[in-house]
Amino acid sequence: MEPNKGLVSALFLFFLLHETIASPTPKPHIKPRPPPHHPCRHLTFYFHDIIFNGKNSKNATAAIVGSPPWGNRTILAGQSHFGNLVVFDDPITLDNNLHSAPVGRAQGFYIYDRKDIFTAWLGFSFVFNSTQHRGSINFAGADPLMNKTRDISVIGGTGDFFMTRGVATLETDAFEGEVYFRLRVDIKLYECW
Amino acid sequence: MEPNKGLVSALFLFFLLHETIASPTPKPHIKPRPPPHHPCRHLTFYFHDIIFNGKNSKNATAAIVGSPPWGNRTILAGQSHFGNLVVFDDPITLDNNLHSAPVGRAQGFYIYDRKDIFTAWLGFSFVFNSTQHRGSINFAGADPLMNKTRDISVIGGTGDFFMTRGVATLETDAFEGEVYFRLRVDIKLYECW
Amino acid sequence: MEPNKGLVSALFLFFLLHETIASPTPKPHIKPRPPPHHPCRHLTFYFHDIIFNGKNSKNATAAIVGSPPWGNRTILAGQSHFGNLVVFDDPITLDNNLHSAPVGRAQGFYIYDRKDIFTAWLGFSFVFNSTQHRGSINFAGADPLMNKTRDISVIGGTGDFFMTRGVATLETDAFEGEVYFRLRVDIKLYECW
Numbered sequence: 001m002e003p004n005k006g007l008v009s010a011l012f013l014f015f016l017l018h019e020t021i022a023s024p025t026p027k028p029h030i031k032p033r034p035p036p037h038h039p040c041r042h043l044t045f046y047f048h049d050i051i052f053n054g055k056n057s058k059n060a061t062a063a064i065v066g067s068p069p070w071g072n073r074t075i076l077a078g079q080s081h082f083g084n085l086v087v088f089d090d091p092i093t094l095d096n097n098l099h100s101a102p103v104g105r106a107q108g109f110y111i112y113d114r115k116d117i118f119t120a121w122l123g124f125s126f127v128f129n130s131t132q133h134r135g136s137i138n139f140a141g142a143d144p145l146m147n148k149t150r151d152i153s154v155i156g157g158t159g160d161f162f163m164t165r166g167v168a169t170l171e172t173d174a175f176e177g178e179v180y181f182r183l184r185v186d187i188k189l190y191e192c193w
Numbered sequence: 194m195e196p197n198k199g200l201v202s203a204l205f206l207f208f209l210l211h212e213t214i215a216s217p218t219p220k221p222h223i224k225p226r227p228p229p230h231h232p233c234r235h236l237t238f239y240f241h242d243i244i245f246n247g248k249n250s251k252n253a254t255a256a257i258v259g260s261p262p263w264g265n266r267t268i269l270a271g272q273s274h275f276g277n278l279v280v281f282d283d284p285i286t287l288d289n290n291l292h293s294a295p296v297g298r299a300q301g302f303y304i305y306d307r308k309d310i311f312t313a314w315l316g317f318s319f320v321f322n323s324t325q326h327r328g329s330i331n332f333a334g335a336d337p338l339m340n341k342t343r344d345i346s347v348i349g350g351t352g353d354f355f356m357t358r359g360v361a362t363l364e365t366d367a368f369e370g371e372v373y374f375r376l377r378v379d380i381k382l383y384e385c386w
Numbered sequence: 387m388e389p390n391k392g393l394v395s396a397l398f399l400f401f402l403l404h405e406t407i408a409s410p411t412p413k414p415h416i417k418p419r420p421p422p423h424h425p426c427r428h429l430t431f432y433f434h435d436i437i438f439n440g441k442n443s444k445n446a447t448a449a450i451v452g453s454p455p456w457g458n459r460t461i462l463a464g465q466s467h468f469g470n471l472v473v474f475d476d477p478i479t480l481d482n483n484l485h486s487a488p489v490g491r492a493q494g495f496y497i498y499d500r501k502d503i504f505t506a507w508l509g510f511s512f513v514f515n516s517t518q519h520r521g522s523i524n525f526a527g528a529d530p531l532m533n534k535t536r537d538i539s540v541i542g543g544t545g546d547f548f549m550t551r552g553v554a555t556l557e558t559d560a561f562e563g564e565v566y567f568r569l570r571v572d573i574k575l576y577e578c579w
Contacts, residue, residue, distance in 0.1 A: 052454070052455065054455070063469045064454075065469040085471070087498070087499045105500075107507055108507040123509055124507065138541070140526065156526065156539025156541050156551065
């Protein structure tokens with residue numbers, strides 16, 4: 001009898017556990033909150049934006065393609081550039097040197113969305129096609145430019161970055177007038193497949 | 194022998210369960226479907242959009258910055274505003290009163306994308322920097338404006354809303370002509386970290 | 387005593403397993419990597435884009451609404467259309483026939499973002515309201531048009547596609563001049579709720 005009893009306990013335990021593990025639980029998807037979160041992947045890059053100003057056609061990597069009624073598409077508008085839509089295809093480098101060999105392209109747009117201070121909304125991708133990285137990382141979010149660091153969302157990825165999600169911290173590393181600026185991007189991925 | 198037998202059952206059970214739990218399963222990521230899903234976080238806000246019309250420069254929180262060939266950037270175009278790109282920086286309030294103290298800013302754009310009825314595509318963020326909320330929630334999706342309620346995606350978040358995902362239900366709460374409209378946003382987050 | 391011993395082992399095992407399963411683990415969210423990943427849902431559609439060119443007002447499903455300083459909004463600009471923002475409301479069909487009964491609408495925008503080759507950044511939704519599908523799928527990502535296939539991200543969904551995520555592979559199935567093009571979209575969803 002004794003071993004049977006042990007077996008019964010074990011079987012009871014099995015069903016108990018099985019229930020706990022396998023049944024569709026009506027609980028919300030609250031993920032564990034380890035303090036703090038550790039990224040499963042961490043990457044740092046720089047990208048370099050040169051806005052077309054009517055004279056720099058050869059070097060420009062970005063252009064104003066939308067403007068408010070009071071603006072035009074050659075000079076960023078007054079009122080904190082509110083309403084300027086800028087499209088870009090910027091080189092990505094591993095260090096802060098514009099002339100380093102690019103490891104990919106940052107492609108997408110930003111749109112200045114506030115009249116009293118500089119803020120923008122960003123939608124763009126990092127597109128890689130090198131020996132080191134192949135695939136893309138997609139970003140979206142608000143960029144309050146005057147803050148030293150700003151967090152946006154990594155909303156997806158493809159190739160080497162298949163299905164990834166995370167947070168990217170932007171930092172304006174340098175700028176020259178209203179034509180050139182360089183961003184440092186610290187990418188922390190928290191969902192890796 | 195008896196206790197050993199119990200132990201053997203238990204160990205067998207352990208490996209059985211271990212296999213079930215820990216092995217990389219080649220199954221697709223079908224999440225449990227508790228009927229219905231319960232959000233892990235639920236928030237309701239209002240935001241207020243005042244489109245620049247050439248006369249309301251002081252109060253306007255939005256401006257037309259793109260238009261179809263047959264339109265301009267001061268008056269929303271015919272054919273259901275098809276082709277108008279609007280950028281906004283709208284106050285977020287807890288109730289439906291435009292003059293309540295804002296708790297954040299709704300920043301981003303919408304673009305009217307249909308000729309025969311009013312529909313738009315939205316990309317925007319809720320940006321919070323108050324004692325109650327700090328961080329951002331990022332949204333994207335189609336907004337068939339003529340429907341009483343419309344669902345868009347919460348595609349990510351930062352700060353207090355780190356890595357969140359969910360669904361936001363939009364409802365046009367009020368509007369005045371083609372200048373002012375107020376949206377009620379019911380944010381249901383299903384992934385909370 | 388014997389059965390007790392078995393029970394003790396079993397209980398010990400329970401707590402051991404319980405600890406393993408339920409405790410908040412400080413490990414990063416590295417999801418299992420079954421080689422290869424299998425989608426939990428797989429859908430294929432076609433959509434049809436007819437760009438307004440000043441003469442096709444009746445049939446056009448898309449229009450240029452932003453352009454670089456050197457362009458206009460009736461003809462796609464030189465330099466690989468760099469800076470052209472196009473908004474669309476395209477019919478979705480199950481086969482490659484423009485005249486098949488549409489099963490939904492592809493709504494959103496693309497913006498050409500490179501001067502030397504054709505590339506664009508896409509933000510759009512598939513909106514379904516039929517007996518077969520109800521809800522929306524939201525997409526974002528870079529589209530290097532000259533590649534035979536291009537992967538973008540499925541960043542969320544609503545209705546029948548509640549909370550989904552995945553990867554969509556785009557392929558230019560046909561085009562006529564710079565007015566009509568047809569895309570084949572292979573949607574692989576890896577997170578299904």
